[in-house]
Amino acid sequence: MDFAPHTDDDLAAMLAAIGKSDLADLYRHIPESLRVRGALNLPPGRSEDEVLGALARHAAANTPDTVCFAGGGAYDHYVPAVVGAVISRGELLTSYTPYQPEVSQGMLQALFEYQTVISELTGLPVSNASLYDGGSAVAEAVSMACVATRRNKVVLSAALDAPSRQIVRTYGHPLGREVAVVDHDDRGTTPAGQVADDVAAVVIAQPNSLGVVEDVRAQAEAAHAAGAKLIVKLEPTAVGLLATPGSQGADLVIGEGQPLGQGLSYGGPSFGFLACTHDQVRRLPGRVVGQTVDRRGTRGYVMTLRAREQDIRRERATSNICTNQTLCAVAALVYVTWLGPQGLRELAAACLSRARHAAARLTRVDGVELAVSGPFLKEFALRLQGVDPHAVVGGLLDAGYLIGPVVPDGPTAGAVMVAVTERRTAAEVEGLAEALADVLRTQRRELVAAAGPAAGPAAGGESA
Secondary structure (H helix, E strand, O other), rough: OOOOOOOOHHHHHHHHOOHHHHHHHHHOOOOOOOOEEEEEEOOOOOOOOHHHHHHHHHOOOOOOEEOOOOOOOOOOOOOOOOHHHHHOOOOOOOOOOOOOHHHHHHHHHHHHHHHHHHHHHOOEEEEEEEEOOOHHHOOOOOOHHHHHOOOOEEEEEEEHHHHHHHHHHHHHHOOOOEEEEEEEOOOOOOOOOOOOOOEEEEEEEEEOOOOOOOOHHHHHHHHHHHOEEEEEEEEEEHHHOOOOOOOOOOEEEEEEEEOOOOOOOOOOOEEEEEEOOOOHHHHOOOOOEEEEEOOOOEEEEEEOOOOOOOOOOOOOOOOOOOOOHHHHHHHHHEEEEEHHHHHHHHHHHHHHHHHHHHHHHHHOOOOOEEOOOOOEEEEEEEEEEEHHHHHHHHHHOOEEOOOOOOOOOOOOOOOEEEEEOOOHHHHHHHHHHHHHHHHHHHHHHHHHHHHHHHHHOOOOOOOO
16 A cells, blocks of 8 residues: 555645645746656555565575675675674664764764774774765765865776776766876786876775775875875775875775675665865865863763855855764774774785685686786686676576676776685685686587587686
């Protein structure tokens, strides 16, 4: 049945209160060209029982038994039980920032501690209380850099993930921003060339979308020589082994918070993080929680430095984001606290060790090689010779192994990403290698059959 909260009498009373005779009168100011005529293309309403049944059928189509070697920004890390236990407490179970400090000290303190954690992970002194996701974070950081430098050109690395590059273009188009993309080299790293003096920001990722470790210090020196900002999209668990981007000269560090205690959950929810230098704090989007003392000298926590759209004149605001992802941010705080500095180092080292083993094993399969030669941590790109990479990804999914994504563009277009976290075992790597060899043999036989007898034998051997 349809859910319609307002009766006809309710609507009539509301219209009368604002001096309108009917709904047509209410919408009379909307031009005819913008009005929808006819019924909306929506299915008929259903009862609660029917809806639950339909959802159950959709859920049954999921394949949760696959072994996850997929990467591209979301990773299958172990999420300890303490994360769910803490964020399920009534005083923390909210997705929104509290406004009233007199009744919200616990949540405000948790967000203050979250900001502290992000500052430590990024190496920068100021963090906001989270953003929607990594994509919105990179777009907001670019806006901050353009406002700070009063420039309108942005340089993106081709090894920055494709969705982030598209989001920067989408945000920048109505503002007339020019976006340029710099290709990576054979190692998979972004050359730190000369930056033009009209560039507002250079944007790279660490490690980048090919899993390769970038030279952040060289990028910072090149950007700063031209008066530009360096923005680094950080995979946060990487700082267990790598120096923080802030300590290497980055001006803004942003990223996707999914690896920090969020799980995969078929795509979300998660959060984005953003940290910056002190001089940019007034341009930060969303919420910032600060520590202070009251008239009696008692420590307390409040929202502060709110220069967002809802708080100042719209034309002066850097951002129109006025909220954050509180529940996910608190989950990240619990996760990082559970790990601690030593645990973070052990996590990164375990991922590195297992990824190196996986890369060595998978490249022993005929027709499989590393797409780039640069150093990687937990994710690497494979070139599959003579086959459709998307078909291989689909074949492996049928065999119970999830890899990907396929690199969509740039010098390594068509390469397939493989991510190896601390959860993957040697037996699972061996299973993936054997399944990959089987899928490649099948694909090559099908290609030969489609080409006809004149094509000859399939390229590559039959060994796994």
